[in-house]
Amino acid sequence: MASISALERVRTHAPWSAATWRDTAFVVSGVPLQLAVWVPFWAPYRFWWISAIVVLLLAHPLTRAHRERFWAMLGVEIPLLPRKAQYGPGWQGALRQLRSWTAWRVLLYHVLVGPLIAAGGLLTLWVWAAGVAMAALPTFAWALPDSSGLSPNSHAATVAVTWVGGVSLLLAAPWLAAGVTRLDTRAGVALLGPSRAEELARKVEDLAEKRASVVDAADLERRRIERDLHDGAQQRLVSLAMNLGLARETLTGIPDEAMQVIVEAHEEAKEALTELRNLIRGLHPAVLEDRGLDAALSGVAARVPLPVRLRVDVAERASSTVEAVAYFVVSEALTNVVKHAKATKVEITVDRIGDLLRVAVTDDGIGGAAPSSAAAGGGAGGAGGAGGTGLAGLARRVQSVDGTFRITSPAGGPTTITVELPCAL
Amino acid sequence: MRIVIAEDSVLLRAGLTKLVETAGFEVVAAVGEAEGLLAAVERHRPDAAIVDVRMPPGFTDEGIRAALVIRRQWPEVAVLVLSQYVEERYAADLLATNTSGVGYLLKDRVADVSVFLDGLRRVATGGTALDPEVVSQLLLRRNSHPLERLTPREREVLELMAEGRSNAGIAEKLVVSDSAVAKHINNIFAKLDLPHAEADHRRVLAVLRFLRGGDPA
Known part of the structure; x- marks a missing residue:
């Protein structure tokens, strides 16, 4: 708003501008809705308790009508109020709702603020009507009899003043309409919509839901890729390596050079198989699904060229997404230990503590690993250095399921990475 | 010898069939x-x-479950399980009751044709064939006290034993004499409080029983 120049403001507040007509229509359309709550109070005051109930019953449909009005005419969206379900069913639910701050804010709009704004609306309407009537005076004043106080012949000055007044009203009406519109919008958003806290709470809920589904989708995708690689490339490669092996063993009487090529191809194929196998296992090991973390982690640990002590104490399995993250944490941490830590042994523990899955990886290496370090650094979390995603990647993956990631790695070691994952996801 | 092959990839099924038929x-x-x-x-x-x-239909561990059924219902049928990944847990399931006529190898091993066929032959005649990776995983889980008494060489011998190799095979692999291997094995049995046994598979059984953390036989 502040950036709009004065000239622009004058232009949009001209009596013939589209904005003016829109504001006027908006303001006028609000009047019946805003005055509606007072209608029941025309009853004799000993029936006012009935009127109060009627107002309470009217509050909800009226709010809906206002929301529609704001949206249709101004494009202003007032977010929905917290759902009724939140308060529970029946009379008790209704009472609980009545005790909520939200309900009182809505009533404040309908009972007090609304009617005041309606007054503004009526004033706007009056200014328009009076303006038109007065500004148009010169067009019909000639027809008035001379005895009239507004005859141009006898009271030319009055006519002129009235005309000037009418034009002034016509020029003022757009500003009034815009002002009332702005006031109504502010009041509507503040009182008819959810409070900021409620809105934030809803947003957090929304975002948490969305994030969970994104994480799940990523996990699902990883599994799909694993499956595709397993069913496709891997089988072909095994078959290729097998045929080369067969050729290597059965072909006789071919030139040495040819045999050399076959031998090399065979070795290549086996290398490729090993690489592919490690890659696929890193994506999502099938055994994780079948047998859980203990089985999957013992496989990871076995591939580490260090003594590894593994203790998994998980009575109740976590969700597959959480298990996948725990698996990723351990395998990534072990990779880092091997790459950077110069450790002689590693200890891995996985426990379930209430709703938390706690994973701890400790090595006796050189320490000095820091979450942000991109340079040298040892320990379970030694930053990736050559191409590894290292600690940052680990922390991100943990955060994706709302987990906490801690690392202690004093220079000289030992390094401990502790990760806690909520299992309820 | 008569073989049944269960493999869902058409390509590999044909390849395996050709491979074992070539070997007789x-x-x-x-x-x-x-x-x-x-x-x-x-x-x-x-x-x-x-x-x-x-x-x-599940593409998880159907093969292992079927293998367990075969081991239970038709104990005379040897089973060689091929897996894309070696999982200690699957191996432990397979070896739980009896270690004769059972094998668990990485699928990649079929590329080393003669090694694979040796393993198949050993399993089909009542022996054992375990992938080196399975063995190292099993050892990892039981790297508690008694094993730490072994020298690195004895540990190596133990791993090769667990793979199902004969003394001669171990000697060849480590490039030492048969008698040296026999001496290592005696030391291992002594350190692990295992009684001496004759047949290869009994030896493996004893080793695995230890590996699985049970009382030494």
Whole structure:
């Protein structure tokens, strides 16, 4: 708003501008809705308790009508109020709702603020009507009899003043309409919509839901890729390596050079198989699904060229997404230990503590690993250095399921990475 | 010797069939899923079944479950399980009751044709063939006290033993004499409080019983 120049403001507040007509229509359309709550109070005051109930019953449909009005005419969206379900069913639910701050804010709009704004609306309407009537005076004043106080012949000055007044009203009406519109919008958003806290709470809920589904989708995708690689490339490669092996063993009487090529191809194929196998296992090991973390982690640990002590104490399995993250944490941490830590042994523990899955990886290496370090650094979390995603990647993956990631790695070691994952996801 | 092959990838099924037939085995049935495997074993009573772990419909551990059924219902049929990944847990399931006529190898090993065929032959004649990776995983889990008494060389020998190799095979692999191997093995048994046993598979059984953390036999 502040950036709009004065000239622009004058232009949009001209009596013939589209904005003016829109504001006027908006303001006028609000009047019946805003005055509606007072209608029941025309009853004799000993029936006012009935009127109060009627107002309470009217509050909800009226709010809906206002929301529609704001949206249709101004494009202003007032977010929905917290759902009724939140308060529970029946009379008790209704009472609980009545005790909520939200309900009182809505009533404040309908009972007090609304009617005041309606007054503004009526004033706007009056200014328009009076303006038109007065500004148009010169067009019909000639027809008035001379005895009239507004005859141009006898009271030319009055006519002129009235005309000037009418034009002034016509020029003022757009500003009034815009002002009332702005006031109504502010009041509507503040009182008819959810409070900021409620809105934030809803947003957090929304975002948490969305994030969970994104994480799940990523996990699902990883599994799909694993499956595709397993069913496709891997089988072909095994078959290729097998045929080369067969050729290597059965072909006789071919030139040495040819045999050399076959031998090399065979070795290549086996290398490729090993690489592919490690890659696929890193994506999502099938055994994780079948047998859980203990089985999957013992496989990871076995591939580490260090003594590894593994203790998994998980009575109740976590969700597959959480298990996948725990698996990723351990395998990534072990990779880092091997790459950077110069450790002689590693200890891995996985426990379930209430709703938390706690994973701890400790090595006796050189320490000095820091979450942000991109340079040298040892320990379970030694930053990736050559191409590894290292600690940052680990922390991100943990955060994706709302987990906490801690690392202690004093220079000289030992390094401990502790990760806690909520299992309820 | 008569073989049944269960492998869901058509390509590999054909390849495996060709491979074992080249080596002089007779493939009496080649199937693509676990149900078919059990039916084929029941009908043909082969000497051995080569079983892929991951098969339809679930593509998880159907092969292992089928292998366990075969071991229970037709103990005379040897089972060689091929897996894309070696999982200690699957191996432990397979070896839980008896270690004769059972093998668990990485699928990649079929590329080393003669090693694979040796393993198959050993399993089909009542022996054991475990992938080196399985062995290292099993050792990892039991790296508690008694094993720490072993020298690195004895540990190496133990791993090779657990793979199902004979003394001669171990000697060849480590490039030492047969008698040196026998001495290492005696030391291992002594350190692990295991009684001396004759047959290869009994030896493996004893080793594995220890590896699985049970009382030394």
